[in-house]
Each structure stands twice: as structure tokens, then as C-alpha cells.
Amino acid sequence: MKIAYDWTIRAEAAQRPPDMPGWRVWLFLGGRGAGKTRAGAEWLRAEVAARRSRRVALVGPTLGDVREVMIEGPSGLRAIAPTEARPTYHVSRRRLDWPCGARAHAFSAEDAESLRGPQFDSAWCDELAAWPGHGGGAAEVWDMLMFAVRLGPHPRVAATTTPRASPLLRRLIEQAGKGLGGVTMTRAPTRDNAGNLAPGFVEAMEEQYAGTRRGRQELDGELIEDPEGAMWSREVIERARVRLGDIGKGEEISAQLALSPAGGAVFDRVVVAVDPPVSSGPRADACGIVAAGRLDGVAYILADASARGLKPLEWAARAVALARRWGAGEIVAEANQGGEMVRQMLEMAGASLRDGVRVKLVHAYQAKAARAAPVSGHYASGRVKHAGVFGELEDEMCAFGVAGERSPDRVDAMVWAVRELLGREAVRPRVDKL
Secondary structure, eight states, X not given: OOGGGOGGGTOOGGGSOOSSXXXXXXXXXXXXXXXXXXXXXHHHHXXXXXXXXXXXXXXXXXXXXXXXXXXXXXXXXXXXXXXXXXXXXXXXXTEEEOTTSOEEEEEETTOGGGGSSOOBSEEEEESGGGXXXXXXXXXXXHHHHHHHBOOSSSOEEEEEEOOOOOHHHHHHHHXXXXXXXXXXXXXXXXXXXXXXXXXXXXXXXXXXXTTSHHHHHHTTOOOOXXXXXXXXXXXXXXXXXXXXXXXXXXXXXXXXXXXXXXXXTTSSEEEEEEEOOSSOSTTSOOBEEEEEEEETTEEEEEEEOOBSSOOHHHHHHHHHHHHHHXXXXXXXXXXXXXXXXXXXXXXXXXXXXXXXXXXXXXXXXXXXXXHHHHHHHHHHTXXXXXXXXXXXXXXXXXXXXXXXXXXXHHHHHHHHHHHHHHOGGGTSOOOOOO
């Protein structure tokens, strides 16, 4: 083997498969940029070269992730292989073929049923903690995969992921800790792979995030559970997750929704809510921009386009673009700080009654926590759903109410959207006279 392709001389300890007999699942938790994808791809390449892996399952959050990251990405299976051993990907068949005869099939974690039937001797799962959890949940996809990996004398699975609190990841970590199910685990922080990242990247990220909840998760590879005092929990959000195509009329409208995200008459009403930042610049708070729709008395979070460091006209243009994409008839914007300037920015960006996008300014007379509390209750009662995975918004929700966290701009925009769709009772508790 050429030295340039010899992973064994460059891999860090945590990037190597477990040096112990009998393992069935290798769970590799790492920070962003810790080399998790490379480790998974190199493990599978070695298994294929040794002819231990002949029928393989590749499972990612979506089919696009499998192709763009696990197969075609810079650390993917094709990029790491020498020319003579490089596999060929057949897009229409979602199949990867190696010259030696080994074959891998691509699967999306959005579809557990696709894993019912085929059988494999090995599998590589990437970003396990980001699996959508539609239908029966991410655990259902994992269980279907475990039943399918049953060929050969030693069927094995590698699962690489940045940790995020999810029932499936908690379960696997618990199994690894107790030595159950043949699960073993390694960990690696981002800094361990600094030599393969852009100069100064790790230092810049640690300067901004070291010691914070996000830094511990995204850089140190720690699993951060729901902090005490947070207004939302991961469990509540997971229960609220649905697939966009399943809203309203069922799967028969999936194609329509894919072509027109708002789905025509599927939603009674769609709004975009904006929580403008007080200032602009790289250190300013993010501008919260969230789209939501309502159907049969339930509010659905459709998109989170929030961003940091935008100038007023830039965040306004972003909000207007989101409104047009989802067919929103109204942009609801908090105007406590900017007043009429907020309306002017949105109108300059293209919001107008003529184009079917009305601007409504709202003012906060309560603290953020007081406004958010009843919305949290709506989540618990099933009146708010997430049509997809919104990682940064959900992280912010599960830290909301905890001292020391950043300003909850995404949460504030989401709360305004739910208020607008479900009425004032969404933000004010009802008091009945006795």
C-alpha cells in the first residue's frame, strides 16, 4: 500500500477501531472536525480490503448526507482510496461497488422500513445523533439495521457522530458503559485533529466556545444532557417531530410538498417571525428568523433561517426570502428596539401587501421567559410540532432558562410565530375566576 494511503501510521488512538475481540458496535464520539468521518471510512476500507466486508449498509441522516459526506466527501470512501481500489457509486441504484467485488447500499435514517429485508455483514452509520427520528424514531432505524447486520462470522457496525442528547445515543452509551450488546466506545476532541484542520481554526473556536455548553459538545465531544431549569427537554422535542410530507393529508401529498414547501392549501396559515438584533457585526446577537404554519389548531415549525452578523437590510432580505419560499402571508417582527425602522427594512427588502406579504410589528410587554412558558406548555400538550430537525434552535430551546447561555434569539422568533398562529393564549396563561 502506498504510504500516502496508509491510515495506520497517521490515525490517532481514538480513530482506530477497538483493539479487543468480540465487539459488535464501535461508537466513536468526537467533536466537530475530530476526524470521525475519516475514521469510519478508513475502518470500512480496511474491512473491505481484508475481505471481511462484502455486503455493507451505509446509513446517514439523509441520502444526500450518505452521498455527499460518506461517499463523495473529502473524507469519504472514494476520496481515501487509491485509484486501483477506488469504488464506483451508482447514483440511480444508491449502490457503491469496489473493484474487489464488495458492495455497499445507501440508506436514509428517514426510512426505517427500507432496512427491512436486506442483510449485511457490516455497516457504517454517520452522525447517528442527528438522525431525524421520524416515524418510530431513530431507535427504530437502528433496530432495523441491527437485525439486518447478520451475515458472516463477525458482523460489525461502526457509528460515528458528534454527540447530541438523543434517546438512541443515550442507550448506546449506557450499553458501552455496562459492556452490553458488544458495544464499545471511543472519544476524541476536535483539538486532537488540529493538524488536519485549517490553521487557527481550533484556537478560534476554543476562544469563542471553550467552557460553554456548545463548546463541550461540539469541540470536546461530550454528551450534554438537558440542564436543570431548561424550559424544554430533548424528549419533548423528539415527541414533537414529524415529517413534512405526513402533515395533514398523509403521504400522498409528499410530492406536492417537495415541489412547493408550503404545500398550497395544506396549512391554514403560514407566518415568518423575526427577532431583530439590537446591533450588527460578528459579535452581535443573532437575528431570529423562523417560519411556521398552522393546521387544525396545531403549529408546525417549518424552517429556521436565523443568522448572526447580518446588517439590517441583510436580515430583512433573509426574512422576506423565507416568507416567499413558504408562501407566508405575514412577517411578524418584534419592534421593541428598532420601531418603525424594522418595518422599513422589511419593506425595502420586498415585503409588501401587493406581493401578498404583510408586515406586522409586535411589542414585547413581558420578559422572554414569561412569553415562552405557555408555548412550552403547548409543546407538552402536542400543539406544536417540528417538521424536521432544527439543531441550533433545539439546542437553544433546551438551554433556555439556564444562566450563562446566549440570548435566545431563535427561541424568541419561534415564540412569536407560535403566538401569532395559536393566539394570545400561547403566551399568556389563562386565569379563571372562582
